[in-house]
Amino acid sequence: xxxxxxxxxxxxxxxxxxxxxxxxxxxxxxxxxxxxxxxxxxxxxxxxxxxxxxxxxxxxxxxxxxxxxxxxxxxxxxxxxxxxxxxxxxxxxxxxxxxxxxxxxxxxxxxxxxxxxxxxxxxxxxxxxxxxxxxxxxxxxxxxxxxxxxxxxxxxxxxxxxxxxxxxxxxxxxxxxxxxxxxxxxxxxxxxxxxxxxxxxxxxxxxxxxxxxxxxxxxxxxxxxxxxxxxxxxxxxxxxxxxxxxxxxxxxxxxxxxxxxxxxxxxxxxxxxxxxxxxxxxxxxxxxxxxxxxxxxxxxxxxxxxxxxxxxxxxxxxxxxxxxxxxxxxxxxxxxxxxxxxxxxxxxxxxxxxxxxxxxxxxxxxxxxxxxxxxxxxxxxxxxxxxxxxxxxxxxxxxxxxxxxxxxxxxxxxxxxxxxxxxxxxxxxxxxxxxxxxxxxxxxxxxxxxxxxxxxxxxxxxxxxxxxxxxxxxxxxxxxxxxxxxxxxxxxxxxxxxxxxxxxxxxxxxxxxxxxxxxxxxxxxxxxxxxxxxxxxxxxxxxxxxx
Numbered sequence: 135x136x137x138x139x140x141x142x143x144x145x146x147x148x149x150x151x152x153x154x155x156x157x158x159x160x161x162x163x164x165x166x167x168x169x170x171x172x173x174x175x176x177x178x179x180x181x182x183x184x185x186x187x188x189x190x191x192x193x194x195x196x197x198x199x200x201x202x203x204x205x206x207x208x209x210x211x212x213x214x215x216x217x218x219x220x221x222x223x224x225x226x227x228x229x230x231x232x233x234x235x236x237x238x239x240x241x242x243x244x245x246x247x248x249x250x251x252x253x254x255x256x257x258x259x260x261x262x263x264x265x266x267x268x269x270x271x272x273x274x275x276x277x278x279x280x281x282x283x284x285x286x287x288x289x290x291x292x293x294x295x296x297x298x299x300x301x302x303x304x305x306x307x308x309x310x311x312x313x314x315x316x317x318x319x320x321x322x323x324x325x326x327x328x329x330x331x332x333x334x335x336x337x338x339x340x341x342x343x344x345x346x347x348x349x350x351x352x353x354x355x356x357x358x359x360x361x362x363x364x365x366x367x368x369x370x371x372x373x374x375x376x377x378x379x380x381x382x383x384x385x386x387x388x389x390x391x392x393x394x395x396x397x398x399x400x401x402x403x404x405x406x407x408x409x410x411x412x413x414x415x416x417x418x419x420x421x422x423x424x425x426x427x428x429x430x431x432x433x434x435x436x437x438x439x440x441x442x443x444x445x446x447x448x449x450x451x452x453x454x455x456x457x458x459x460x461x462x463x464x465x466x467x468x469x470x471x472x473x474x475x476x477x478x479x480x481x482x483x484x485x486x487x488x489x490x491x492x493x494x495x496x497x498x499x500x501x502x503x504x505x506x507x508x509x510x511x512x513x514x515x516x517x518x519x520x521x522x523x524x525x526x527x528x529x530x531x532x533x534x535x536x537x538x539x540x541x542x543x544x545x546x547x548x549x550x551x552x553x554x555x556x557x558x559x560x561x562x563x564x565x566x567x568x569x570x571x572x573x574x575x576x577x578x579x580x581x582x583x584x585x586x587x588x589x590x591x592x593x594x595x596x597x598x599x600x601x602x603x604x605x606x607x608x609x610x611x612x613x614x615x616x617x618x619x620x621x622x623x624x625x626x627x628x629x630x631x632x633x634x635x636x637x638x639x640x641x642x643x644x645x646x647x648x649x650x651x652x653x654x655x656x657x658x659x660x661x662x663x664x665x666x667x668x669x670x671x672x673x674x675x676x677x678x679x680x681x
């Protein structure tokens with residue numbers, strides 16, 4: 135007899151949203167307003183999202199002195215040849231309406247002396263088009279406004295597998311303190327954020343464990359551009375600092391701060407025409423090169439000339455003061471840190487994947503907007519625009535079958551998190567090489583466990599046949615996260631090893647320049663035997679409009 139998942143609770147809805155950040159909540163609200171029954175599964179609490187920590191703002195075309203064409207140009211230039219221009223234009227053009235909808239919901243943005251929304255400039259932008267809230271707390275304000283919409287959220291619940299049938303999605307297996315549950319649904323939206331916990335130091339919250347990428351791969355969808363991990367150039371450096379680290383927003387440089395080394399020399403002089411406001415991949419490489427040349431583990435951001443720093447950047451000021459640094463009087467030590475996954479689950483600009491009923495939006499999705507390197511503050515923009523479209527697209531699944539029989543248990547395979555993080559940090563950071571990528575993959579593969587059935591992972595103590603004795607929800611979540619991290623790391627390393635060139639935020643030491651023949655995206659797919667295979671993106675079935 136085949137062992138089955140011991141289900142303790144059940145539910146039935148029209149749409150399950152996995153993740154409680156900007157993309158997920160926007161999609162859920164859109165779907166709810168159209169009459170769909172929605173359930174949001176959130177691993178943590180109301181503010182345990184990457185959205186909460188977004189500082190800079192939202193890139194949206196300004197009403198004067200700006201245009202969609204200009205924003206598209208800046209985005210495509212930053213994307214280093216891999217942006218899909220039609221997708222960029224579609225998403226950028228939706229920005230003003232998306233921000234208006236957020237404002238109607240109650241979000242409050244900073245105003246200038248003229249009473250109009252204040253705008254700043256960030257790296258890669260040709261003009262001041264970044265709107266912000268609370269100085270440097272834009273994400274927190276977006277999260278607050280969306281949380282206040284009163285959407286149905288099951289906190290402390292994680293999706294473990296998306297269940298499919300011949301017609302596509304049929305449900306989700308989840309875990310909470312009440313045990314394993316199954317939610318029957320014809321539509322699932324992955325809005326799980328990024329993969330920053332692949333690295334020892336990241337700007338991402340603890341829950342950014344690549345869950346959405348793994349869930350999509352296990353469900354049969356393709357992912358693309360995973361090799362393009364954006365390292366934020368200016369993460370607050372403290373000796374021995376690991377885990378989530380505070381970032382020093384690009385807006386600080388937009389207001390006049392400059393990057394210098396210990397000798398006071400400019401880090402970016404002669405590197406790029408825009409200097410410290412060059413695209414993030416350029417600045418991160420410049421910092422990494424200066425640290426290598428000087429044998430140091432950080433450089434400095436000099437913000438002492440910015441008047442009223444504490445008022446303009448209260449969150450950053452608090453982080454600096456907590457580390458014993460007064461940014462109005464002292465240099466801020468900074469170094470690149472894992473920040474954003476530019477690739478992800480392959481979708482169209484409404485979040486559709488190649489699996490009917492499976493959608494993805496936000497950082498976890500690869501829409502074609504970011505290419506090889508995300509333009510600053512395009513992330514909240516994408517979450518709002520594509521989140522709204524995905525929520526509306528879910529209506530097309532109404533009436534699709536959701537019958538689910540017994541759910542066979544599956545084997546949970548993972549490498550210990552510390553092994554994954556050490557390997558990725560050492561060999562898949564700002565600058566990589568083929569030998570290092572091979573070493574990282576070999577270490578992770580060697581550390582993968584033989585695996586254990588899901589119910590055994592959840593019940594480390596001998597069971598009594600009920601499926602409840604010894605149930606440990608926290609351990610189950612930890613192991614499922616480790617399994618997601620392991621699979622995501624493997625997929626990223628396979629993609630990075632295949633891209634024998636430097637492009638955007640993927641830098642290969644032995645291939646320092648881009649190669650015209652590699653000016654295309656590559657998809658990765660997972661097979662039931664656990665292997666990963668590469669495929670041309672154009673060969674992957676995704677709905678019309680995807681590219």
